[in-house]
Amino acid sequence: MNSMISRDRILTFLALGLFFVFLYIADNHFDEYSIRILINIAIFIIVAVSYNLINGITGQFSLQPNAFLAVGAYTSALLTLTPEEKLRSFILEPLIWPLSEISTSFPVSLLIAGLVTALVAFLLAVPVFRVRGDYLAIVTLGFGEVLQVIANNLVPVTNGPLGLKGLTPYTNLWWSWGLCIFTILCTVRLVNSSYGRAMKALREDETAAQAMGINAFWTKTLAFVFSAFFEGIAGGLLAHLITTISPSLFTFMLTFHLLIMIVIGGLGSTTGAVIGAALITWGGEVLRFVEEPMTIFGHYYEGVPGMRMVIFSILLIFVMLFARSGIMGHREFSWQWLIDNLKRLAGTIRGKA
Structure with missing residues (x-):
């Protein structure tokens, strides 16, 4: 048990170190x-x-x-x-x-x-x-x-x-x-x-x-x-x-926005709250291109203001239909969970080979 705790702490410190390296790169090059x-x-x-x-x-x-x-x-x-x-x-x-x-x-x-x-x-x-x-x-x-x-x-x-x-x-x-x-x-x-x-x-x-x-x-x-x-x-x-x-x-729209984040991520999961906040904040920016004029298969289409929110809403509906408890539900991330899944994935790949 103590070895698992020590392993998790070491992996956490390594992950934080790598993340701060990413922040340094982002701060200087993004x-x-x-x-x-x-x-x-x-x-x-x-x-x-x-x-x-x-x-x-x-x-x-x-x-x-x-x-x-x-x-x-x-x-x-x-x-x-x-x-x-x-x-x-x-x-x-x-x-x-x-x-x-x-x-x-x-x-x-x-x-x-x-x-x-x-x-x-x-x-x-x-x-x-x-x-x-x-x-x-x-x-x-x-x-x-x-x-x-x-x-x-x-x-x-x-x-x-x-x-x-x-x-x-x-x-x-x-x-x-x-x-x-x-x-x-x-x-x-x-x-x-x-x-x-x-x-x-x-x-x-x-x-x-x-x-x-x-x-x-x-x-x-x-x-x-x-x-x-x-x-x-x-x-x-x-x-x-x-x-x-x-x-x-x-x-109140700010509260509504936050409520969507925690529900999509998984109400009751801290990991889900992190994932939901990241996905919705980032996803709202990624979809901005659908509001810009574009040419599709040789046909020119005018940009439609607000279209990204329509598409975003449809995507959220699909998430709630196929993951009713949110992405994580009540589950939390752990290093053991990640290691077990990586082992399972490696076994699947070896089986197919």
Whole structure:
């Protein structure tokens, strides 16, 4: 058993080393568009893995990640802007003190963004987890909508509909993928701990879990706060990638997009959340060519705006028809699983030879 654990750790370190070599090559040789796609993939993996913890692992149907992303994005943005930049941006009403005077480094702003979002989640957990099922979804959906209204009207803090512009583009491959890997490792450790087993028990049968002595409220609150912390960090990364944020960026469609990722990947699987986020973020860009004018068999066709989303939707329907539990279901990647499959494949090839 100890030899297997040591082997898995060595393979994990080797895989991480090879991946960082790939990041170095990408950072120095890939074009700006490809690098931006890689950064987007990393950010959405962070959010999908975090969101899957509350929706898939704990089994609580919540619809609030757009709100937590907004809290993280605004917090990080307000902390990295200098007092002079804030003075130029807030033209309708001045920014309230002490935010108008505070300016921190990017890493500190991400940490504070995560902590502030986690605090908001903790305060929200008290009323939210008094209900279950569809009612929980309605309450969290309402929170997202209320927060968007607040962002539009709390001008001395958010600058209202004008949003925040001119942010420094701190987010790069190293920040995004470094935090992405950190999020995955933390989530895997939590899921495999006694707290993670309690979360899975609540997902399967909350009444039975409570009968066995599991504190349902605090277990769900832990998952909610943990998820919110990393969603807040992802919001900060997103803000400093696009360098401008406004309330219209954090609508329910963002939550719907994330829900598709974790369902397609496999609700309840961290590996599935990673695969779903990567496939959907990357796939949406790959299909852009169908909207461009092209010649097929000598016939010229005009590009049709929105066609990529139609094709993307059809592909998602096929995935759900033939993999109803998602790509991974509840399964997780392991080195033993990979080794067993490689041995099986090698045996098949030798048999055919």
